[in-house]
Amino acid sequence: MSKIIPNSNNGSNQPANAKIAVQLCAITAAPNPVADIGALMPGWKIVWNGTQTIDANYAFIAVDATGKNYALAIRGSVPPKSIFTDWDIFANWVLEDLDVVTQASWTYASTSQPRISSGAYLAFTNMLDMKDSLGSNQSIYDYLIANTVGDGKQLLITGHSLGGNMANVYASFYVQTLINSGQSSANVSLCTFAAPAAGNADFATDLDQKIPAAWHYQNINDIVPNFPVFDGLVFVSALYLPKPLAAEITVDYQGHTVNLNEAVLLLAGVFLLYGYQQPTNNYTIFTTNLNPQYTDNTPKSWLAQGGYQHQIANYANYLGVQLPVIPHTPFVEVV
16 A cells, blocks of 8 residues: 655655655546546545536645545646647647736735745635535545544645646645645645756745755656746747757748747747746756657657657656556546
């Protein structure tokens, strides 16, 4: 049985907690997480199951057989299969689904000017309003406060992709409420995979300061966690090597013919003044080999490579975890 290991200052619990987290992230996309988790992660059960919101946000809270180790797992966006087949669709997903071209003030931080994207703030409010479908009708916050504070309990907050973005935001909120009420947050861990940056430097710095037991994973060939960070987008503009190569691919961008490299750099320019930044605590970057099926110098192939690199399975493979086969999992569909 997998077990969440209490937080330690030397980070020795990272591999075990991350292995649990990556499995939970995969289960958020299962056809029926409540029914499936027992077979997919023996010893674990879902005790709070969120009602999916109008924007398709979804999360669950699970506990292991000891009754001491809890996890809040947040599902990422559920894109159509064609999400990575056309530049316009991809750009719209970044600019509209994540809604990173406007920002909202973040009051759950001690730094001077913390801000998060408007899309992240909307997803956060959806999570605040989400209710349990298993009968308690409690919110995530009410359940966590009632069941995971004190008495040797451990809480792991996790998510992949947009779910990782939301995990960073919700963890920031939840830990700050514990701090404000004089309760210990030392039992809270955070683990994200392929998360786009949620906020600016003040948000990221505050998150690092108040949740030292945090680990963030990025596949270097994954497009998504580079958004909407300026340096990350500049890096994306040079992908992939040896091919498909953005600098050699022509696309139609807002009525103009440019190469893909230029299109991504234009997006980078949009975000330069916003100051988005990833957290730094235990930020781990690794490499997944390119999929040889997607090596044509075409927009479709380049974006399909991005979709392949973004799969939760790559993150599991890096951690040495064999994910169970989950039918119709959005994260493993490439095109």
